[in-house]
Amino acid sequence: MTAPTTSTHDHQPAKSAGGRITLRGLKKSYGEHEAIKQLDLDVRDGEFLALLGPSGCGKTTLLRMIAGFEAPSGGEILLDGEDLTTLPAHKRPVNTVFQSYALFPHMTVAENVAYGLKRARVPKKEIGPRVREALEMVRMDGFAERRPDMLSGGQQQRVALARALVNRPRVLLLDEPMSALDRKLREEMQLELIRLHTELGLTFIFVTHDQEEALAMSDRIVVLYDGVVQQLGESEEIYGSPANAFVAGFIGRQNFYDVRIDAIDDLTRMSNNRIRIEAPAEQAETFSAGDEVQVAIRPEAINITPTSPGTVPAAGPDPNSGAVTVLGESFLGDVVQYLVQASDGHEMLVRVSSVDAPDVHEGDVARITWPVSAVQVFAAGSEE
Known part of the structure; x- marks a missing residue:
């Protein structure tokens, strides 16, 4: 890995609908094991934040607590000052794109994207236009009647994105969504996510263990290790001025x-x-x-x-x-x-x-x- 140059993510995002996440004293324990240890973090409204670290560092646990899939052992989760800590996942204005895509194989692309709207009892007359809008966002509007097994991995990932975006969340959570893609598709999807973030202005929180991906895509990076934030900063700062030897050795x-x-x-x-x-x-x-x-x-x-x-180089x-x-x-x-x-x-x-x-x-x-x-x-x- 070479030093990061000007980030591909230098942009002015669209005005956000409000997505400032505040974590205060957040903890998560599984028996004796502390997965997250007394964590404080402020995620800015409309930023693209990467959670970066090795396997087992707590980044997915942290994302799942923000999503509402895991209950914290202590601390608070706030969205624009509103306490979400005990709010069920389906009532949070937050959506998650998973590593596995989790598409229903028996449904068409359009039906997959519409599923969440139907569960939320959105009026029928609104569902069609919103599905078309979401598919256009991810450039999949020509694939509405296909089933997932007729799509490539990259296309399935776009459908998963559309399904998350159709609910119009204030925060989009992405749990290593490109780990199953080959290098070329990963690079294409990186650019696609950057484009979507710029156009929508939503707060994106992105989990990855890929240092180059985090450096290239995010506004700021949180480096996690053993449930503790080791450093928070922009790409150039994380790479050029690591806070400790762990960060120095993990990034590049x-x-x-x-x-x-x-x-x-x-x-x-x-x-x-x-x-x-x-x-x-x-x-x-x-x-x-x-x-x-x-x-x-x-x-x-x-x-x-x-x-x-045959010569020994002289000291310079x-x-x-x-x-x-x-x-x-x-x-x-x-x-x-x-x-x-x-x-x-x-x-x-x-x-x-x-x-x-x-x-x-x-x-x-x-x-x-x-x-x-x-x-x-x-x-x-x-x-x-």
Whole structure:
């Protein structure tokens, strides 16, 4: 994964009907296991918020509590100041798009979309126009009379979206809705969801474990781990200034080093037995000289240069540099990735643009360098 550029989700959404979610002291326990631990969160009206984290981190549990499918063990769920905590799911102005689509196989597309309206006893004369409107939103108006088994996975997902949108919710919840799609369809549906969010202006809360998906689609990202919010912020902030080593390691790729802080003056100067690393002084505000810490360096922040055969590369002017042996190289389309081994035996990933890839190959000795600004310092062991 490379650093996020300008988000595909930079937009001005349509005016929302009101969808500000407020969670205060929210908890969920299953016996002794705390799935969500005293969580506070404010979801802005009309924003696209991603809940991101590994399996078992609590993101789907959190979504299900907002939807009303799970009762909290404590805390409050508010929508525009109205308490939803004990309100049944069918009475909340919230709809969910599930991972499994959950379409009725014996019904046509139109009948599937109309099902919720009929259950809500919407007048018959309103159902037809609203179904057509919802299918037009997702560009499936030409498929109204087909059954689900006649549709592709991407088309079924669009129908599931239409079925959720036809009820005109104030908040749309999406529980990993694209995990069953292949890469091409996922990318198409990502753009479709962004388009829908821009046009409708609804609040979208999107559960995913795919970092690239979260970075590309959302206004803000909540990174969850072990039922606790690790960081909340925009894509660039989450990627470029992770709050801790877990976030740094979970979002994209990182090279981690265990080192000791030797001194803190204008820079944070660190070392282990074989390598010195320098970082901005503000990275070590909570540490002292002598502390054992971890540093993280993104693969794309590292520069690699070839050396003449049979020579050991000379040290350059950048203090963050070292001789390495290239263990392997991989062409990944827009980037070339190198696996290298430093003089202390530590293996690192280096990624450079395929346009600017140096003449470096497996078995070569090369020099790597990285700027002081690319180094992030965290408490030792905190990436676990």
